[in-house]
Amino acid sequence: MALSSLAFETKIRELLDELWPYALAFYHPLLDGRVQSREHLEQWCSRFYIKDVGVLLARTYAKCPHLEARKFIAENLWEEEGRGQPGRSHPELSARLPHHFGVEHSDLEERHQKRLANPQSRGRQEIVEKETWLEEFAGFGLGAEFYAPAFFELILERLREEFQLPEEVLEFFIVHLTEDEDHSRRTMEIVLRYADTDEEQARVLSAIRRHVMGEAGLTGRVREPTPLPDEVVEKLRSVDRSSAGSSP
Numbered sequence: 001m002a003l004s005s006l007a008f009e010t011k012i013r014e015l016l017d018e019l020w021p022y023a024l025a026f027y028h029p030l031l032d033g034r035v036q037s038r039e040h041l042e043q044w045c046s047r048f049y050i051k052d053v054g055v056l057l058a059r060t061y062a063k064c065p066h067l068e069a070r071k072f073i074a075e076n077l078w079e080e081e082g083r084g085q086p087g088r089s090h091p092e093l094s095a096r097l098p099h100h101f102g103v104e105h106s107d108l109e110e111r112h113q114k115r116l117a118n119p120q121s122r123g124r125q126e127i128v129e130k131e132t133w134l135e136e137f138a139g140f141g142l143g144a145e146f147y148a149p150a151f152f153e154l155i156l157e158r159l160r161e162e163f164q165l166p167e168e169v170l171e172f173f174i175v176h177l178t179e180d181e182d183h184s185r186r187t188m189e190i191v192l193r194y195a196d197t198d199e200e201q202a203r204v205l206s207a208i209r210r211h212v213m214g215e216a217g218l219t220g221r222v223r224e225p226t227p228l229p230d231e232v233v234e235k236l237r238s239v240d241r242s243s244a245g246s247s248p
């Protein structure tokens with residue numbers, strides 16, 4: 001028999017808690033000591049281009065039969081497109097960082113395509129492409145967006161204080177502090193409503209794990225993530241989001 005909505009939420013939250021050390025592994029170098037100098041930061045930033053979240057959302061929308069969930073996915077996609085404002089789509093906001101360090105846009109695109117074409121990365125994308133709407137929806141909303149505000153809060157702190165990067169370059173992180181908090185909350189509500197069989201619930205849990213471990217193939221990473229050090233995980237868990245939405 002399927003778990004009650006309350007029991008299933010508890011189970012999801014336990015899983016999300018267990019996966020903190022592996023979440024958003026693309027950003028780990030900024031938090032685990034691998035990026036120590038401006039030179040390291042430049043190297044990391046030269047690969048920073050979050051281009052295809054909109055593709056994932058559009059695909060999830062196309063698979064989804066439920067009007068209410070579709071509306072939310074469409075809103076999320078519109079935010080991803082910067083609500084139509086020039087230069088403010090999330091891929092463009094992410095590209096501000098490499099541009100700041102002098103990376104040409106054509107180089108950024110080329111490297112990105114190359115990373116995605118790697119057979120291992122391609123394999124991950126293919127698995128996600130075949131998922132049901134609910135797997136893909138939960139996998140991204142809970143397996144990525146749930147973690148983003150805490151990660152981005154700590155990353156912003158470093159990029160501002162230690163590296164003194166200008167605010168306009170940091171917009172990608174700033175917009176996700178509030179947007180992703182709202183998305184993961186609404187994703188949880190929708191997942192609890194529609195995952196109402198044993199099978200659906202089991203699928204949701206494995207999709208969350210798969211997205212955390214494989215980042216849906218969006219960044220082209222090929223290795224399984226290594227866990228973040230305990231002290232970083234503790235910091236992430238305890239990020240105070242009570243001032244979310246206030247300007248920095």
Ligand SMILES: [Fe+2]
Binds near residue numbers: 080
């Ligand atoms: Fe985004």
